[in-house]
Amino acid sequence: MTTPKKDELTGVATTGHEWDGLTELNNPLPRWWLYVLYATIVFGVIYAFFVPPIPGVEGILPTTRQALSERVAEAREGQATFLTGIENSDAAQIRADGELFAFATAGGAASFAENCAPCHGAGGAGAPGYPSLADDVWLWGGTLGDIEATIIHGVRSDDPDTRYSEMLAFGRDGILTGAQIGDVANYVLSLSGKAPDAQAAAAGKEIFAENCTSCHGENGEGMQELGAPALDDAIWLYGGTLADVETQITNPKHGVMPAWGGRLDETTIKMLTVYVSTLGGYEE
Amino acid sequence: MADVYADQEAQSRKEQSLYASRVKVYPKKVWGQIRKLKWASLIVLLGIYYIAPWLRWDRGPNAPDQAFLIDMPHRRAYFLWIEIWPQEVYFLVGLLLLGALGMFFVTSLFGRIWCGYTCPQTVWTDLFMWVERLIEGDRNQRIRLDKAGFSLDKLWRKSAKHAAWVVIAILTGGAWIMYFNDAPTVVPAILTGTAGIKVYGFLFLFTATTYLLAGWAREQVCIYMCPWPRFQSAMYDEDTLAVTYRDWRGEPRGKHKKGESWENRGHCVDCRACVAVCPMGIDIRDGMQLECIGCGLCIDACNNIMDNLDLPRGLVGYDSQRNQDLRATGKPLHFHFIRPRTIVYAVIFAIICGLMAWGLLSRSTVEVNVLHDRNPVYVTLSDGSIRNGYTIRVLNKTRQEKVYKLSFDGLGYATMSVVGQEDSMAENIARLTAAPNMVATYHVFLTVPPELEVEESHSFDFTLTDRDTGAIAHHETIFRGP
Numbered sequence: 001m002t003t004p005k006k007d008e009l010t011g012v013a014t015t016g017h018e019w020d021g022l023t024e025l026n027n028p029l030p031r032w033w034l035y036v037l038y039a040t041i042v043f044g045v046i047y048a049f050f051v052p053p054i055p056g057v058e059g060i061l062p063t064t065r066q067a068l069s070e071r072v073a074e075a076r077e078g079q080a081t082f083l084t085g086i087e088n089s090d091a092a093q094i095r096a097d098g099e100l101f102a103f104a105t106a107g108g109a110a111s112f113a114e115n116c117a118p119c120h121g122a123g124g125a126g127a128p129g130y131p132s133l134a135d136d137v138w139l140w141g142g143t144l145g146d147i148e149a150t151i152i153h154g155v156r157s158d159d160p161d162t163r164y165s166e167m168l169a170f171g172r173d174g175i176l177t178g179a180q181i182g183d184v185a186n187y188v189l190s191l192s193g194k195a196p197d198a199q200a201a202a203a204g205k206e207i208f209a210e211n212c213t214s215c216h217g218e219n220g221e222g223m224q225e226l227g228a229p230a231l232d233d234a235i236w237l238y239g240g241t242l243a244d245v246e247t248q249i250t251n252p253k254h255g256v257m258p259a260w261g262g263r264l265d266e267t268t269i270k271m272l273t274v275y276v277s278t279l280g281g282y283e284e
Numbered sequence: 285m286a287d288v289y290a291d292q293e294a295q296s297r298k299e300q301s302l303y304a305s306r307v308k309v310y311p312k313k314v315w316g317q318i319r320k321l322k323w324a325s326l327i328v329l330l331g332i333y334y335i336a337p338w339l340r341w342d343r344g345p346n347a348p349d350q351a352f353l354i355d356m357p358h359r360r361a362y363f364l365w366i367e368i369w370p371q372e373v374y375f376l377v378g379l380l381l382l383g384a385l386g387m388f389f390v391t392s393l394f395g396r397i398w399c400g401y402t403c404p405q406t407v408w409t410d411l412f413m414w415v416e417r418l419i420e421g422d423r424n425q426r427i428r429l430d431k432a433g434f435s436l437d438k439l440w441r442k443s444a445k446h447a448a449w450v451v452i453a454i455l456t457g458g459a460w461i462m463y464f465n466d467a468p469t470v471v472p473a474i475l476t477g478t479a480g481i482k483v484y485g486f487l488f489l490f491t492a493t494t495y496l497l498a499g500w501a502r503e504q505v506c507i508y509m510c511p512w513p514r515f516q517s518a519m520y521d522e523d524t525l526a527v528t529y530r531d532w533r534g535e536p537r538g539k540h541k542k543g544e545s546w547e548n549r550g551h552c553v554d555c556r557a558c559v560a561v562c563p564m565g566i567d568i569r570d571g572m573q574l575e576c577i578g579c580g581l582c583i584d585a586c587n588n589i590m591d592n593l594d595l596p597r598g599l600v601g602y603d604s605q606r607n608q609d610l611r612a613t614g615k616p617l618h619f620h621f622i623r624p625r626t627i628v629y630a631v632i633f634a635i636i637c638g639l640m641a642w643g644l645l646s647r648s649t650v651e652v653n654v655l656h657d658r659n660p661v662y663v664t665l666s667d668g669s670i671r672n673g674y675t676i677r678v679l680n681k682t683r684q685e686k687v688y689k690l691s692f693d694g695l696g697y698a699t700m701s702v703v704g705q706e707d708s709m710a711e712n713i714a715r716l717t718a719a720p721n722m723v724a725t726y727h728v729f730l731t732v733p734p735e736l737e738v739e740e741s742h743s744f745d746f747t748l749t750d751r752d753t754g755a756i757a758h759h760e761t762i763f764r765g766p
Contacts, residue, residue: 101704123659123673134663134673233666234734278703280663280671280729 091144108275142283154259171250309565312423316584337462396578457494522605532612558582668734680718694744738765
């Protein structure tokens with residue numbers, strides 16, 4: 001072996017490689033670093049026997065996946081009494097039982113965040129076109145039974161028992177003229193004392209009686225069997241300005257909610273029902 | 285030319301190194317008043333440390349009866365009659381502030397008394413060194429042993445020392461575990477191997493850190509790891525006591541033969557006894573240093589030498605800068621304990637003591653925390669009313685089940701309802717129950733009728749009243765409108 005050449009400037013041995021006058025210095029890895037590397041290699045080999053990184057090969061220790069499912073099973077076991085309690089009670093009984101109520105509210109909140117919040121908002125705040133679940137009005141009813149039925153079957157979904165209704169497109173289908181729509185929109189707003197044009201509102205009264213009362217009720221109080229919203233209150237699903245109301249009469253929008261009956265299990269739906277009932281609109 | 289630059293560069297590279305390798309310190313045994321004082325303080329401090337967790341304090345049923353206990357799993361801390369919930373962690377902050385100010389105060393008066401006599405690092409290192417000396421011999425024998433090659437004698441001495449260190453580490457650092465568990469339960473459990481993995485884990489952690497810090501790191505902890513020496517000089521002034529070498533008396537130093545005259549020379553015979561005993565490995569004659577922990581062992585060492593030479597003691601001693609100068613010029617000494625600095629520390633200390641005492645005396649057995657809903661911030665109801673939701677947490681700090689009345693002030697026109705108890709509301713006062721020693725959570729709605737214009741944000745108070753004792757807790761929150 002020849003003695004390695006030393007670099008004059010730094011005193012470090014060179015590797016003997018030289019490119020256009022640039023020499024490569026031989027600065028080996030720090031010893032401690034190298035030992036740590038070897039140690040990790042040794043650890044890796046031993047570890048592979050305990051937890052093999054090969055799918056389908058069993059090791060001495062459970063894989064993290066197995067450990068996780070064990071932990072989940074443990075947690076499920078801890079929840080078992082509550083879950084069977086919920087399974088064997090209806091939503092009203094759950095609400096009456098302090099412990100079950102607390103458990104169902106927490107469980108429902110988790111499921112709500114996952115499944116419902118994207119449309120209805122966190123805390124059921126709602127958004128234009130997506131009804132608020134925190135206020136005191138309900139399109140399809142706010143008793144525990146109503147809420148549960150809506151969750152299971154959805155609204156205008158592909159479930160055979162879905163809640164279904166459709167408002168006529170009075171403008172698009174030429175049932176009413178533009179002027180008539182303006183009048184009846186003013187009348188609708190006058191029900192909550194907000195009509196911008198009192199004369200138009202008076203003119204709209206008759207049009208309302210002929211076209212709207214069958215679903216929205218004599219005085220615009222709404223009809224939950226048909227999901228027809230009340231028109232005499234402060235809550236507007238698609239906006240409460242004159243233009244908003246005219247648009248809805250001309251060419252109505254219809255919200256769709258999927259049926260959750262097939263997607264979520266019965267217990268989860270019960271917990272969701274209980275949770276939604278705590279948001280503020282609970283009706284007995 | 286190129287060579288000159290290369291030399292310069294190599295030179296500067298050499299100077300750039302900021303790393304100082306450790307020079308191992310071999311403190312020599314010393315006996316004297318200060319060493320006695322240090323042993324005494326070690327015995328007293330360890331005594332307190334071991335006895336405290338075994339003291340009992342009756343708190344009634346369903347409560348631990350250990351006088352000093354930090355119960356992590358149940359989120360409670362017990363100090364005699366005081367019980368602290370996590371929500372009251374400000375008491376801990378107060379305690380830490382008192383500790384800091386107490387140290388400021390003592391340091392400005394007496395220098396690094398804390399470092400030299402009471403710091404666990406010092407106390408435990410003292411024990412470790414004592415064992416080391418017992419097994420490996422004194423300074424010179426230890427130096428020789430370390431230099432010597434491998435031998436059976438070296439092997440058994442080294443292993444015996446480390447084994448003894450581990451035992452001391454378990455007994456000192458490891459004993460900390462007793463403050464976090466019921467001591468009479470956990471100690472037998474540890475000995476019989478039935479304590480949980482957490483207990484053994486922490487026992488190992490405390491033992492390992494004690495073994496490393498007191499056995500291996502030693503003075504490096506004080507010099508490099510501890511922040512206290514770095515800023516304690518801010519508490520020093522010319523009246524602060526510090527271990528000082530009286531250079532006016534000692535210099536010029538030099539070797540002295542028996543019978544020689546002491547004329548025209550200092551009393552320091554350059555025997556280096558003060559250096560040999562120093563646990564920090566410094567020379568006190570270099571003046572005040574960051575490394576000096578003020579333990580005063582060099583005072584003992586020097587006094588012993590002075591006694592042998594029939595010279596007056598105190599060539600090294602605790603002295604303030606002012607008295608040092610007065611001594612040098614032969615003027616009477618002047619002790620100056622009451623100074624603006626000490627007054628300020630004492631006053632702040634007293635104020636915090638007062639605040640803590642007031643906080644503990646007026647500590648309520650009930651607390652209420654209110655969280656205003658943010659999703660949705662407010663809800664418009666069908667009649668135009670505005671409703672806000674609140675999550676109310678009731679902390680029942682008693683050991684009985686309690687019924688509380690919840691009411692609100694400053695929002696008189698609102699109506700209240702509690703989720704889950706829609707029927708049982710009477711006149712805007714809700715009835716909330718809370719299990720003993722637990723936090724109960726309720727969701728409450730407040731509704732303001734449409735006739736009243738709601739501000740964008742209106743503050744008001746929730747009030748919780750204990751129905752039996754009348755104890756009251758308030759929490760300010762807001763009502764939000766459009």
